[in-house]
Amino acid sequence: MRSLARETPLILGLALLAFMVAVALLAPALYPSNPLFSNAPPMQPPDWAYPLGTDHTGRDVAAMLAWGTRVSLLFAFGAAGISLVCGTVLGAISGYFGGLVDDVLSRLFEMFNIVPRLFLIILVVAVFGSYLWLTVAIVGLTMWPSNARIMRAQVLTLKSRGYAQAAIVSGAGPFTVLFSHVVPNGIGPVMANSMLQMAYAVLTEAGLAFLGLSDPNIASWGQVLYWGQGFIASAPWMIIFPGLAIAMLLMSFHLIGGTLQERLDPRQQGAMA
Amino acid sequence: MSHLLEVAGLRIDFTTRRGSLGAVNDISFTLRAGESLGLVGESGCGKSTTAYALMRLLPGNGRITAGKVLIDGKDIVAASEDEVRRIRWQDIAIVFQNAMTALNPVRRIGDQMVAALTEHQPVSRAEALDRARAIFEKVGLSPSRLMNYPHEFSGGMKQRAVIALALMCQPRILLADEPTTALDVVAQRQVLELLAGLKAEFGLSLILISHDISAVAELCDRVAVMYAGQIAEEGPTRETLLNPRHPYTRGLVASIPSIYDEITTLSSIEGVPPDLVNPPLACRFAPRCPHAQPICAQVPPPMVEVAPGRRSRCHFATQFDVLIAGKEIANVPT
Amino acid sequence: MLRYLARRILQIFPVVLLAVMMNFLLINLAPGDPAVVMAGEHAPVEYIAELRKSYGLDAPVLERLGTYLVKLMHGDLGYSFAYRRPVLELLLERAQATMLLVLISQFFSILLGTWLGAYAARHHNRIADKLISYGTILLYCMPIFWIGMMLIMIFAVKLQWLPSSGMTSFMSFGRPRWIDIAIHMILPATCLFLHTLPIYAKLARASVLEVAREDFITTARAIGFSERVVYMRHALRNALLPTVTVAGLSLSALLTGALLVETVFAWPGLGRLMFEAVSARDYPVLMGGFLFATLLVIIGNFIVDVIYTYLDPRVIYS
Numbered sequence: 001m002r003s004l005a006r007e008t009p010l011i012l013g014l015a016l017l018a019f020m021v022a023v024a025l026l027a028p029a030l031y032p033s034n035p036l037f038s039n040a041p042p043m044q045p046p047d048w049a050y051p052l053g054t055d056h057t058g059r060d061v062a063a064m065l066a067w068g069t070r071v072s073l074l075f076a077f078g079a080a081g082i083s084l085v086c087g088t089v090l091g092a093i094s095g096y097f098g099g100l101v102d103d104v105l106s107r108l109f110e111m112f113n114i115v116p117r118l119f120l121i122i123l124v125v126a127v128f129g130s131y132l133w134l135t136v137a138i139v140g141l142t143m144w145p146s147n148a149r150i151m152r153a154q155v156l157t158l159k160s161r162g163y164a165q166a167a168i169v170s171g172a173g174p175f176t177v178l179f180s181h182v183v184p185n186g187i188g189p190v191m192a193n194s195m196l197q198m199a200y201a202v203l204t205e206a207g208l209a210f211l212g213l214s215d216p217n218i219a220s221w222g223q224v225l226y227w228g229q230g231f232i233a234s235a236p237w238m239i240i241f242p243g244l245a246i247a248m249l250l251m252s253f254h255l256i257g258g259t260l261q262e263r264l265d266p267r268q269q270g271a272m273a
Numbered sequence: 274m275s276h277l278l279e280v281a282g283l284r285i286d287f288t289t290r291r292g293s294l295g296a297v298n299d300i301s302f303t304l305r306a307g308e309s310l311g312l313v314g315e316s317g318c319g320k321s322t323t324a325y326a327l328m329r330l331l332p333g334n335g336r337i338t339a340g341k342v343l344i345d346g347k348d349i350v351a352a353s354e355d356e357v358r359r360i361r362w363q364d365i366a367i368v369f370q371n372a373m374t375a376l377n378p379v380r381r382i383g384d385q386m387v388a389a390l391t392e393h394q395p396v397s398r399a400e401a402l403d404r405a406r407a408i409f410e411k412v413g414l415s416p417s418r419l420m421n422y423p424h425e426f427s428g429g430m431k432q433r434a435v436i437a438l439a440l441m442c443q444p445r446i447l448l449a450d451e452p453t454t455a456l457d458v459v460a461q462r463q464v465l466e467l468l469a470g471l472k473a474e475f476g477l478s479l480i481l482i483s484h485d486i487s488a489v490a491e492l493c494d495r496v497a498v499m500y501a502g503q504i505a506e507e508g509p510t511r512e513t514l515l516n517p518r519h520p521y522t523r524g525l526v527a528s529i530p531s532i533y534d535e536i537t538t539l540s541s542i543e544g545v546p547p548d549l550v551n552p553p554l555a556c557r558f559a560p561r562c563p564h565a566q567p568i569c570a571q572v573p574p575p576m577v578e579v580a581p582g583r584r585s586r587c588h589f590a591t592q593f594d595v596l597i598a599g600k601e602i603a604n605v606p607t
Numbered sequence: 608m609l610r611y612l613a614r615r616i617l618q619i620f621p622v623v624l625l626a627v628m629m630n631f632l633l634i635n636l637a638p639g640d641p642a643v644v645m646a647g648e649h650a651p652v653e654y655i656a657e658l659r660k661s662y663g664l665d666a667p668v669l670e671r672l673g674t675y676l677v678k679l680m681h682g683d684l685g686y687s688f689a690y691r692r693p694v695l696e697l698l699l700e701r702a703q704a705t706m707l708l709v710l711i712s713q714f715f716s717i718l719l720g721t722w723l724g725a726y727a728a729r730h731h732n733r734i735a736d737k738l739i740s741y742g743t744i745l746l747y748c749m750p751i752f753w754i755g756m757m758l759i760m761i762f763a764v765k766l767q768w769l770p771s772s773g774m775t776s777f778m779s780f781g782r783p784r785w786i787d788i789a790i791h792m793i794l795p796a797t798c799l800f801l802h803t804l805p806i807y808a809k810l811a812r813a814s815v816l817e818v819a820r821e822d823f824i825t826t827a828r829a830i831g832f833s834e835r836v837v838y839m840r841h842a843l844r845n846a847l848l849p850t851v852t853v854a855g856l857s858l859s860a861l862l863t864g865a866l867l868v869e870t871v872f873a874w875p876g877l878g879r880l881m882f883e884a885v886s887a888r889d890y891p892v893l894m895g896g897f898l899f900a901t902l903l904v905i906i907g908n909f910i911v912d913v914i915y916t917y918l919d920p921r922v923i924y925s
């Protein structure tokens with residue numbers, strides 16, 4: 001009973017995420033036609049036919065949000081995935097080899113941390129165009145330094161451990177030792193950080209769309225908010241529901257990530273996600 | 274004559290993951306004004322826990338589950354939070370086990386001393402500073418260092434500063450929890466001499482917790498030897514240490530090399546102290562006692578007065594010579 | 608201190624250079640004519656031709672980079688044709704509104720967030736702690752521009768208490784200008800405040816819990832200070848150190864928040880300028896804005912370091 005109460009955040013987080021993934025997978029079945037085609041009366045408040053209402057051009061908000069789930073999850077997993085790979089590899093190399101490599105890479109981590117990310121992303125997307133995959137890649141490529149910093153610290157403490165030393169003595173090459181012995185043992189905190197990065201990626205997508213910098217041919221949560229901006233008074237449902245969707249997805253990442261962090265650092269009992 | 278401090282039947286339990294841990298179990302002792310008491314015993318026997326309880330400062334998972342702590346006749350255990358706060362530092366102050374971290378690192382030492390005094394007494398900052406200066410001089414620190422931060426002090430200086438802080442409100446009882454452990458030998462001597470001087474000058478009642486039995490022998494009128502959360506033996510220091518009435522005291526004294534006598538056999542007590550979550554039901558020392566008798570594993574020994582002001586928690590306290598001589602014991606207690 | 612200053616400036620240099628290089632890279636990698644990217648889409652043809660000449664855009668890459676750097680060094684961030692003004696002038700003007708918004712909202716956010724976190728720590732694992740913890744996570748999960756729109760929906764549309772956009776009104780109804788600005792600032796500042804509040808609350812909670820385990824806190828209790836004083840005066844002061852560090856590290860996130868808030872509330876700051884530049888494809892402003900924001904973060908970091916020395920006497924710069 002007590003242990004179940006302790007697991008509530010994790011269970012809630014996983015349930016929310018599962019729900020989102022299910023919606024993303026079922027979107028084509030639920031709303032087979034392009035969600036951006038108008039085929040409903042405009043500005044309908046939520047009712048039985050259109051549970052989340054319709055927008056000013058007669059598009060079903062529920063359909064757009066269901067399809068938008070796919071975009072958000074793509075950003076979450078795509079961008080955080082890119083960041084995970086880059087951060088882990090560079091951080092591990094920096095921590096393992098030390099010396100000049102470490103100096104240069106560490107400076108780079110620091111510098112990337114200072115540069116205001118969204119300003120850079122806006123610039124890149126404005127200049128190159130708002131292609132979905134390009135945006136995912138850019139968001140991922142601006143997030144990796146925090147992963148790298150965590151991985152570097154992990155490698156620094158783990159490389160002197162017994163199993164790493166044993167592997168070195170048995171004649172394994174440095175990259176083998178690093179990536180098959182050290183990194184797998186130190187990946188935990190990076191994974192916890194990745195959950196937070198997923199949340200950040202979803203937020204960034206929404207923010208870019210809200211600034212008018214997302215692909216106008218793809219329905220996304222931020223896009224609906226962007227369109228809804230002009231109708232705060234007349235069609236509040238265009239704003240309330242996409243925001244709730246974002247908050248729900250973010251909540252799931254924070255709940256899962258928070259639990260992970262707590263498990264990895266037993267001192268932080270009952271810490272906030 | 275009434276006692277300044279009276280502890281009766283004190284019991285302290287910690288809630289742990291393994292269950293309830295009885296860190297202190299039925300401890301009683303008294304302290305008169307101007308008297309000094311040494312608390313000795315192995316690591317983990319409950320010395321610090323006892324000291325903390327006297328100020329009701331136990332950590333969140335610790336609770337006083339039975340007994341009384343009377344300071345000047347007032348029961349700390351039953352007092353309200355506000356009453357306890359008024360007693361702290363005014364009537365009873367403590368020098369913590371670790372002086373290195375006992376001071377706030379981001380506030381000047383002088384400010385910390387001033388804050389302690391103004392919290393309890395209606396004095397101006399200037400008056401408080403004057404007092405801080407005087408005390409700094411007493412403990413052998415230059416008053417010009419009053420406005421330094423703790424990290425600017427050496428270990429020995431920090432220890433003196435912590436003592437100075439404890440003296441700020443002129444407490445009647447001073448608890449010193451291993452005040453010398455973190456120091457080198459020379460500094461250890463100096464701090465002990467300082468305590469001896471302060472005791473004489475202010476008429477402080479002192480409770481000194483220490484592993485260093487020779488320090489206790491020098492400084493304390495009485496000694497209480499603790500084992501596994503209980504007092505094994507208590508009495509006037511000299512008599513108790515020279516002529517123990519409990520096998521644990523005997524073992525403890527024997528394990529200390531004497532600097533005066535040329536002791537050739539240096540014995541230490543074999544085994545480890547019991548697990549306090551599941552302590553032995555009868556005598557707690559019996560599993561390690563070289564003289565244990567059948568009864569020791571069956572009946573918990575009572576605390577008995579073996580002489581005026583001397584108590585021991587051993588079944589054989591009154592026939593101790595016979596016990597250690599290994600002779601047949603005439604009338605086994607039941 | 609002087610030596611320290613000099614070292615800091617040396618550390619700043621590479622970051623600025625990195626931002627500049629990114630700009631330069633973008634200009635040269637962008638699809639289409641780099642001159643158009645440098646001038647923005649509204650620039651007249653003659654200007655683009657002139658630009659091509661003055662920057663030597665037909666010259667080899669390294670030479671072009673040199674010219675670019677020299678121009679930047681002279682504070683020449685280009686010319687915005689959408690506004691018909693030099694970019695630097697535009698940025699400096701708009702930065703004022705942003706600073707006003709950021710400073711006021713952060714003042715309250717740090718104050719209240721830290722207090723909330725410390726309060727939660729003091730009541731660790733009790734109802735107040737749970738409420739504050741979950742409340743802050745929930746707040747943290749809401750996109751800032753969504754919070755802004757909800758504020759508008761409630762306070763400007765439904766209740767009609769406060770204006771929803773801009774910094775001043777056309778008709779001031781005889782109000783002094785600063786009151787007019789203050790009234791306009793309430794919603795955007797609240798929005799930014801709500802956005803950063805959970806960060807400081809979470810941080811303060813964690814670090815106060817950490818500090819509360821330290822020996823000097825036990826000393827403070829032993830002296831007889833009340834729990835409130837122990838937490839709010841002794842633990843909090845020490846726990847502020849990580850707050851300050853994080854405040855410094857999250858400056859760029861703060862600017863991001865400001866960008867979005869200004870967009871929602873049409874607050875005439877840097878962020879709103881960036882938004883307008885996006886719709887106008889005014890690339891010089893976008894690039895200048897990026898550089899400028901980088902500089903702001905660096906300066907902010909520097910100020911945070913100075914505050915840190917004041918808070919922690921153990922820090923010595925040598």
Ligand SMILES: Nc1ncnc2c1ncn2[C@@H]1O[C@H](COP(=O)(O)OP(=O)(O)OP(=O)(O)O)[C@@H](O)[C@H]1O
Binds near residue numbers: 316319335370
């Ligand atoms: N917060 C706590 N939670 C659980 N158990 C505790 C706690 N503090 C102390 N104990 C236990 O209580 C017992 C007594 O500890 P205490 O610190 O009083 O020993 P001590 O005699 O002061 O030892 P030392 O000489 O090492 O300082 C030990 O067994 C210890 O493990």
Ligand SMILES: [Mg+2]
Binds near residue numbers: 320321322
């Ligand atoms: Mg102790």
